[in-house]
Amino acid sequence: MPEVKKLSDGIFEVIKDKKQLATKNLDLGKTVYGEKLITVEGVEYRTWDPRRSKLGAMILKRFNIPLKKDSKVLYLGAASGTTVSHVSDIVSEGAVYAVEFAPRSMRDLIGLASRRKNIHPILADAGKPDSYSHLVEPVDLIFQDVAQPNQAEIAARNATRFLKKDGNLLLSIKARSIDTAANPKEVFKEEVKKLEQAFEPGFEILNAKDLMPYHEDHLGVLAKFKK
Amino acid sequence: MKINTWFGVLDTSRAGEILESRLLSKDIRELALYSLSLRESRSNLPPEGFDLKAVALESGFAESPAEYYSLLHEVTLEAAKVQVSGALTPDQRIIQAVEALDDLNETTNSLSERLFEWYGGYFPESGLGGEDLARFIVKYGSRENVGSEDPLYPKARNSMGAKLEPADEVLLKGFAESVCSLYERRRQIEIYIEDSMELVAPNLKLIAGPMLGARLISLAGSLEKLAEFPSSTIQVIGASKALFKHLRARAPSPKHGIIYSHPLINTAPWWVRGKVARAVASKLSLAARIDFYSGEKDPSLIEKLETKILQIKTLNLRPPEKKPKSGAKPKKKRRK
Ligand SMILES: C[S@@+](CC[C@H](N)C(=O)[O-])C[C@H]1O[C@@H](n2cnc3c(N)ncnc32)[C@H](O)[C@@H]1O
Numbered sequence: 285m286p287e288v289k290k291l292s293d294g295i296f297e298v299i300k301d302k303k304q305l306a307t308k309n310l311d312l313g314k315t316v317y318g319e320k321l322i323t324v325e326g327v328e329y330r331t332w333d334p335r336r337s338k339l340g341a342m343i344l345k346r347f348n349i350p351l352k353k354d355s356k357v358l359y360l361g362a363a364s365g366t367t368v369s370h371v372s373d374i375v376s377e378g379a380v381y382a383v384e385f386a387p388r389s390m391r392d393l394i395g396l397a398s399r400r401k402n403i404h405p406i407l408a409d410a411g412k413p414d415s416y417s418h419l420v421e422p423v424d425l426i427f428q429d430v431a432q433p434n435q436a437e438i439a440a441r442n443a444t445r446f447l448k449k450d451g452n453l454l455l456s457i458k459a460r461s462i463d464t465a466a467n468p469k470e471v472f473k474e475e476v477k478k479l480e481q482a483f484e485p486g487f488e489i490l491n492a493k494d495l496m497p498y499h500e501d502h503l504g505v506l507a508k509f510k511k
Numbered sequence: 512m513k514i515n516t517w518f519g520v521l522d523t524s525r526a527g528e529i530l531e532s533r534l535l536s537k538d539i540r541e542l543a544l545y546s547l548s549l550r551e552s553r554s555n556l557p558p559e560g561f562d563l564k565a566v567a568l569e570s571g572f573a574e575s576p577a578e579y580y581s582l583l584h585e586v587t588l589e590a591a592k593v594q595v596s597g598a599l600t601p602d603q604r605i606i607q608a609v610e611a612l613d614d615l616n617e618t619t620n621s622l623s624e625r626l627f628e629w630y631g632g633y634f635p636e637s638g639l640g641g642e643d644l645a646r647f648i649v650k651y652g653s654r655e656n657v658g659s660e661d662p663l664y665p666k667a668r669n670s671m672g673a674k675l676e677p678a679d680e681v682l683l684k685g686f687a688e689s690v691c692s693l694y695e696r697r698r699q700i701e702i703y704i705e706d707s708m709e710l711v712a713p714n715l716k717l718i719a720g721p722m723l724g725a726r727l728i729s730l731a732g733s734l735e736k737l738a739e740f741p742s743s744t745i746q747v748i749g750a751s752k753a754l755f756k757h758l759r760a761r762a763p764s765p766k767h768g769i770i771y772s773h774p775l776i777n778t779a780p781w782w783v784r785g786k787v788a789r790a791v792a793s794k795l796s797l798a799a800r801i802d803f804y805s806g807e808k809d810p811s812l813i814e815k816l817e818t819k820i821l822q823i824k825t826l827n828l829r830p831p832e833k834k835p836k837s838g839a840k841p842k843k844k845r846r847k
Contacts, residue, residue, distance in 0.1 A: 363805075379580060385710060386806035387595045388735075394591050401580070404587040407594045408550065409710055415550045418517050419587065421563045431807045445559050464810040 286324050293352045294374030295343060298322050298329050305332040305340055307373035311399050316369040330373065334498040337367040338429050338456035341498035347491055347506050350452045354378045356423040358446050360410040360438065361430035364392035365403075371427070372400045381420050383410050411438050413445045420446050427454045431461040436475055440483035443509065452508050453487060455479075459501040468494075472503045479507060486510045515555045516563055517546040517586060518572045532570040537582060543589035601711045602734040605704060609729040612700045619693040626690055630683060633672040637663060642694045648687035652680040713808040714798035718791070718816060719773065726769055727795065738803035742796035746770060746788055770795065775820055782830040783823050790819045 286300035298306045300322055306329040313328070315321060320331045334340035343349055351357070351371070355378045362368045362382035371380050382397070383406045384390050390407045397403040408416045410430055423446050428439050435457060443453055457475050459468035472492070479487045487507035495502040514521045519534035535542055557563065564579050573579035594600075623641050630637075630644065634654040639647050651657050653675040654667040661667075675683070704725045708716040712734055715724040730748045731737035737745070749769030770791060771777060779787040794816045801809060 379583075386803075387600050388803055389806060390591055390595050394588060394595065397584075397588055397591075401584055404583055405591045406587060407591050414553070414556055417556050417561075418515050418549045419546065419563075419583070422560050433808070448560075460811065461808055464814060 286322055288324050288327075288329070291343065292349055294376070295349060295351075296329060298324065298331065305334060305343060306330055307332060307370045308376070310373045310376055310402075314399065316396060317364075317366045330370070332370050337370065338495060338499060338502060338504065339367050339370070339427060339454070341495040341502075342454065342456075342493075342504040342506075344498065345493050345495060345504060347454070347493070347504055349454070350425055350506075351375060352378070352424075355425060356421060357381065358420060358423045358426045358442060359383065360426065360428040360442060362389070362393055362405070363429075364389045365396040367427075367429070368393070368403060369396055369400070372403050375402060378402060379404060379421075381406060381416075381423070383408055383416065385409050410442065413442050417445060422446060422448045422451075424448055424451050425454060426451070429456040431458045433462050435461075436478040436482065439479070440487075443487070444483075447509060449509065452490075452506060455505040455507065456495070456499075457503040457505060459503070468501045468503075475503070476505065479505065513555045514557050514561065515549050515552060516557060516566070517542060517549070517583070518567055519570075520555070521566060521570065529566065529570055532572075534570060534572045539582075539585045539589050542582070542586045543593060546586055546590050547593060600733075601707060602728055605707050605711060605725050606729045606733075608700050608704050608707070609725045612697065612704070615693060615697050615700065619690070619697060622686075622690050622693065626683075626687060629686075631672075633675045634667065634670050635672050636666045636670050638666075639663075642691065645687045645690040645694070648683055649691055652684050712799065712802040713806075714801045714812055715795065717808070717810065717813050718794050718798045719770070723769065723773060727799075730769070734799065734803050738796075738799040740796065740799075742789070742793040745796050745799075746792040775816070779820070779824070780827075780830070783827045786823050786827070787820055790816065790823065794819075 286298055289297040289299070291297055294307060296306045296308070298304050306322065309321060309328040309330040313321070315330065317336065319333060322329045322331065332340045334344050339349075351374050353374070353376050355375045357371055357375060357378065358381045359368055359371060360383050362384040365382070368380060368382050380403045382393060382403055384393055385408065387407065390405065393405050397405045404419070406416050406419060410428070411432075411434065426439065426442055426447055428435065428442070430438060432438060435455070439453055439455055447453065457472060459466075459471040462471050462475065476489055476492055480489060488510050489505060489507050491504075491506040493504055495504050512523050512525070514523060519532055521529055522531040523529055535545060564576065567573045567579050568576070573582060623645065626645060626648070627640055630648060637644065637647065637654075647663075654670055654672065655675075657664050657667040701722070705721040708721040708724050712724055712728065715727070718724070719727060727745070727748060728734050728737055731740060740748075745768070747768040750767055770788060773791055775791055776784060776788050794812060798812055801807065
């Protein structure tokens, strides 16, 4: 009989042969990207592969994930929805505003969203929050994984517009999308400094850790507004 | 203060009270199209931290949070479907811009030539052409108005050109203004293409540069098609003119697609140009695929390409012994 341990609201560890990160499946019987379904005491869990998800990796790296079942999340860089699907599981009574720019990825995301009521897909450039400000309410968490050189700026723009006062920002920074040649550690230092200083009111960094061994040259950052 | 939202337009007081609301009907398709129309609007944006859901409930658009989310879900889904299905895709907009740019270039050049001919009768010594000439005419009209601070002043004074009558001056100035605005428009489109390429095909832009990248998409018909082409096809895209020549006049079969305007290729020594072109084409093909399937920018692509080309060049330092077909002058180039 598999065992289940709760890590935080909506996030679990299912132990069956080995420990596996998981969320309660909101879309019963269906998988999204080839993950496993494990039923324990009548509850269906979906395993979550940290190697395919920065957020999954952040959880295993002991980031405090500020999500509850009714949280509102703005997700920037949704891609085809691998991670979005788990966030949708976690905020089962909340909302995920999933912003993605690439039409090809959006096609997959539409498929996912049509089976999950709490995902609101938005095809737009996350660098231009004005273009979706008529759709998005104030949110508790902004999660961003866009792998763009100006990611700090994108985060700041969206946070100013949409983040609640006591809301959080979770960011995955990819060193190579900012500077291929430089030492990732230096790049990370720069990016963290930017988040802290380059924008008004600036972010307070609560946690910053690399995502090894799940993702190479990636930094996870948890921050909140200084105001 | 007027505020645009996906469910209607609100008029609020400074304190945030709703004074008036024009709500849309709960027709999903209509709401979705309306929402899409708001993407580009720069005015009446909801202010920072504006609580759309609260206002939707207060104004009576939705009766409960559950209804609000359910409508929002249907609307965003429908809007996203409209956007991905066809005409509105960003690569199609790039193609339109590239074609507009070509038309604009043609018009600008021919009007510029006309202006040159026309004004040449009045100030043949100006030495100006193109945009500089158009700006000059807009500024001064007749050469008699050129001030002594202008470097062209001496030439204008001593010009052999005819006197420009006021009626003709008005006409020429107006014409020159049109030419100036065409140049302006051209820059605007170029900037648009650069920005769009960064978003739609950042890797292709990295390898090809914005204009060549946009032209490749345009000639292929879409980013999707370009991503499906083998790199041997990418190498000859845009060579159709050369292809006809080949068929008609038995000219050499075309190896030169538009990628031959790429600086890495056209600056390469002739004896490695083919190899370099193949390397560039294969990276372009990879870049188009990454752009289409993941959209993630990978700056290491260009470094890898440059390393590869350096390798090609160091392996082929000297031209081959055999004379090239054209029998050009390899002797002079060979040293030692
Ligand atoms: C690393 S992937 C995200 C993977 C996703 N978070 C997951 O774990 O399933 C980055 C995504 O961000 C998207 N992206 C990049 N720049 C963007 C922008 N300015 N606006 C919206 N999406 C963007 C890319 O198209 C790509 O799908």
